[in-house]
Amino acid sequence: MSNVYYMKTPLSEDDVTKLKAGDIVYLTGTIYTARDAAHKRLVDLIERKEELPFPLEGAVIYFVGPTPPKPGEPIGSAGPTTSYRMDKYSPTLIKHGLKGMIGKGKRNEEVKEACKKYKAVYFGATGGAGALLSKTITESVIIAYEELGPEAIRMLKVENFPVTVINDTYGNDLYEEGRKKYEVKE
Amino acid sequence: MREVLYEDVVNAIKNMIIHTATNLPEDALKALKKAKEEEKSPVAKKVLEQILLNAEIAKTEEKPLCQDTGLAVFFVKVGEDVKVVGGTLKDAINEGTQKGYKEGYLRASTCDCFTRENLKDKIGYNLPAVIHFDLVEGDKIEIEYAAKGGGSENVSRATVLAPAQGKEGVIDFVKKVISDAGPNPCPPIIVGIGIGGTFEKAAISSKHALFREVGTENPDPDMREFEKEILYELNKLGIGAMGMGGTQTVLAVHIEKNPCHIASLPVSVNVQCHSSRHTHIVI
DSSP states (O other): OOOEEEEESSOOHHHHHHOOTTOEEEEEEEEEEOOHHHHHHHHHHHHTTOOOSSOOTTOEEEOOOOOOOOTTOSOSOOOOOBGGGGTTTHHHHHHTTOOEEEEBSOOOHHHHHHHHHHTOEEEEOOTTOHHHHHTTEEEEEEEEOGGGGGGSEEEEEEEEEEEEEEEOTTSOBHHHHHHHHHOOOO | OEEEEHHHHHHHHHHHHHHHHHOOOHHHHHHHHHHHHHOOOHHHHHHHHHHHHHHHHHHHHTOOSSSOOOEEEEEEEEETTEEEESSOHHHHHHHHHHHHHHHTTOOOOOBOTTTOOBOTTTTOTTOSOEEEEEEESSSOEEEEEEEEOHHHHTTOEEEEEOGGGHHHHHHHHHHHHHHHHTTTTOSSEEEEEEEEEOHHHHHHHHHHHTTSOTTOOOSSHHHHHHHHHHHHHHHTTOOOGGGSSOSOOEEEEEEEEEEEOTTOEEEEEEEEOSOOOEEEEEO
16 A cells, blocks of 8 residues: 655655655655756766765755746746656766655666665656646756756755655565556456 | 738747647547546556646646647648748748747757757757648648657657568557557557558658547548557556556557558557647648
8 A cells, every 4th residue: 555755855764765666755845856968967076076066965856857937937847757868877876875866757777776775766756747746846946057958957945746656765666566456468 | 822921820830839838638638537537546546637637737827738848740731722922831830830939938859869959049949840741632721730749759669560460460569669668658648550651651640640639530440440459458558647557558549551562561659648739720
């Protein structure tokens, strides 16, 4: 059975080890946006042992490339983008303190292993629900790589941002388990 | 010869692009509501509720349904007795696209294939549009438009089967494509299938099949049955809304069939996410 949690960021190891695939979580606090190009830069910084544009310890990264905000709005539509493109970079970030990722779609074995080994979770948000999700974002500030446009790193303040746990710290995968449950074999 | 002003086409395209980004069409809404009613998984049902609520918010707040406002894809039927004055029809469509994406605060998603550099300063805001022209009788310009997102496009596939593989081969191929796609294309999806013609004809047909209103029947009784059979097979996969497991993975299967070479059986599958943003206008 799935549980419902309300959690504040940054996430601790205690927070993430409570969660199981299928649980629903409402996140409140600060999260950071980053897509492909920004991920590459973050990993480059780690390899060069340079400081990152935000503290990675306990951080949650949201894979999103929002639409431009209309005047007076903090952000445009902001639904999750497909996560596999970040698979190459996520394990390094998890190893260095990242505790949560929000996106949509399958992750590879390396990411799932890193979630188990270093205690982190992968959350799914509803793809295409960009208008709905933007309502939970109260503030958005570009903190790095403005030249990347939709791929710039933003600091977002969120209130009860709704996500579902896809990959937990125990190696469970909601995509695989959910599918098995409803698959019809004849 | 009927004359249509270039500026009128630009404005019509611009308005269509802004409207389509924020308004989910009735056919898609109806199919999603039906899916929500019939879904057996509580997790997937919740996702479908969010999708429907998102459509409502997008409409009332005039906010894009999805942050991926796609590449602009057009199927244009041009009457032989109509002429655009003041510029070319192709330029008018591109200019309308540029204005729509810019003025509607939509995301410019076009980039160079390899450098991944956004081209809005060089080519234009979300340009060029992908336009398929067709010449027909009459004095009208019929324009079908879709904002095609990357997530669902990325899982689309084309192949050429051996003729002996027949319908069974088509089913196996489509099942593999949708099974491999899993949660990535934002299910529940609409599956467009182009069969026959040549390699590229099948691909274009599979995209055009996505423009047919969900809920309408294929005029070919044989293909109507085939669509139902494939829909049944795909929904047995258990993928469900956003891949979280469920009974409602595919809202509809649309097939476009063409005659083909005696040696070939081209098949293409083009996937449309649940945010099926499409509009049809006649100028």
